[in-house]
Amino acid sequence: MGSLNLKSIRKAFGNHEVLKGIDLEVKDGEFVIFVGPSGCGKSTLLRVIAGLEDATSGSVQIDGQEVVNTPPAKRGIAMVFQSYALYPHLTVKDNMGLGLKQMGAPKAEVDAKVAKASGMLSLEPYLARRPAELSGGQRQRVAIGRAIVREPKLFLFDEPLSNLDAALRVNTRLEIARLHRSLKATMIYVTHDQVEAMTLADKIVVLNAGQIEQIGSPMELYNKPANTFVAGFIGSPQMNLIEAGRLGEGQVKTIGIRPEHIKLSRDNGDWKSKVIHVEHLGADTILYLETEIAGLLTVRLFGEHRYDVDDIVYASPDKAAMHRFGADDRVLR
Numbered sequence: 001m002g003s004l005n006l007k008s009i010r011k012a013f014g015n016h017e018v019l020k021g022i023d024l025e026v027k028d029g030e031f032v033i034f035v036g037p038s039g040c041g042k043s044t045l046l047r048v049i050a051g052l053e054d055a056t057s058g059s060v061q062i063d064g065q066e067v068v069n070t071p072p073a074k075r076g077i078a079m080v081f082q083s084y085a086l087y088p089h090l091t092v093k094d095n096m097g098l099g100l101k102q103m104g105a106p107k108a109e110v111d112a113k114v115a116k117a118s119g120m121l122s123l124e125p126y127l128a129r130r131p132a133e134l135s136g137g138q139r140q141r142v143a144i145g146r147a148i149v150r151e152p153k154l155f156l157f158d159e160p161l162s163n164l165d166a167a168l169r170v171n172t173r174l175e176i177a178r179l180h181r182s183l184k185a186t187m188i189y190v191t192h193d194q195v196e197a198m199t200l201a202d203k204i205v206v207l208n209a210g211q212i213e214q215i216g217s218p219m220e221l222y223n224k225p226a227n228t229f230v231a232g233f234i235g236s237p238q239m240n241l242i243e244a245g246r247l248g249e250g251q252v253k254t255i256g257i258r259p260e261h262i263k264l265s266r267d268n269g270d271w272k273s274k275v276i277h278v279e280h281l282g283a284d285t286i287l288y289l290e291t292e293i294a295g296l297l298t299v300r301l302f303g304e305h306r307y308d309v310d311d312i313v314y315a316s317p318d319k320a321a322m323h324r325f326g327a328d329d330r331v332l333r
């Protein structure tokens, strides 16, 4: 079991309030991802859940039990950090088994659990090495292995892959997804990476300045952003957010249209535009347009397209895919 319930969590450092009333329910076995701009409080929230930081007020319940006064080691949580935090003088095997050993587990049990975790993470060839003799990706797998060995109710990951190169990130991401399926454990994971968030999460929590902007499945957030912040934050390239005044739509303050929901033509269409920049990504072409009526516009076309800077084109948004936001920046339904 590993459900988590946060109620009205507030945290201030001095008179700087960093978490401003967080309510969140995580079900047993769920994979929940926290995203949000740098400094919005993601790591602080993880640390409050782990007990490494005391909340100023509010309640943290694990499996229905209040844990705000329970020390970190007794919460049944394992945390994996961006910096692997391995002991340099210990072998991989001893790094992985240390937590259990310190809790007084018999050697046979420690060995069996380390063997199982190292099998899951393909770490068997490295068990006798020290961290300095491993690559970054291998070190991060050891840090994850150390968490698995403790069989926690709840795994907390704070940007675990951000030190890895692109190819390794993809591999390790797949490994974490597989791990989640086989362990069926509850995981809470902080990332800046859109692809990680969209592919790993059952549920994404979008944080901004210490508050939750929206909670939903990746597709809910992508298709039904509740406000302009989430609309602009989820999706890459970003959704176009156009001042509606220019398009003459009454109570609508902002119109949102994703770059992939705009068609381009050289001959005719809704918004006459000039191409100001083109990015050829191979699978996609991203165009940046200057339009008279809608301002700066990003368009994403599937495949390769031969547009050049200063070309005149016509952009036509898919009207059914438009999002409309009111004066309070919330979506109008």
Ligand SMILES: Nc1ncnc2c1ncn2[C@@H]1O[C@H](COP(=O)(O)OP(=O)(O)OP(=O)(O)O)[C@@H](O)[C@H]1O
Pocket: 013, 018, 036, 037, 038, 039, 040, 041, 042, 043, 044, 045
């Ligand atoms: N121990 C501390 N003392 C004072 N202020 C702190 C402390 N820890 C964090 N803060 C502040 O709290 C805010 C939130 O920090 P936090 O590390 O939670 O952000 P984050 O969302 O994890 O950012 P990032 O994406 O850059 O990791 C920041 O303004 C930070 O400066």
Ligand SMILES: [Mg+2]
Pocket: 042, 043, 044
């Ligand atoms: Mg952080």
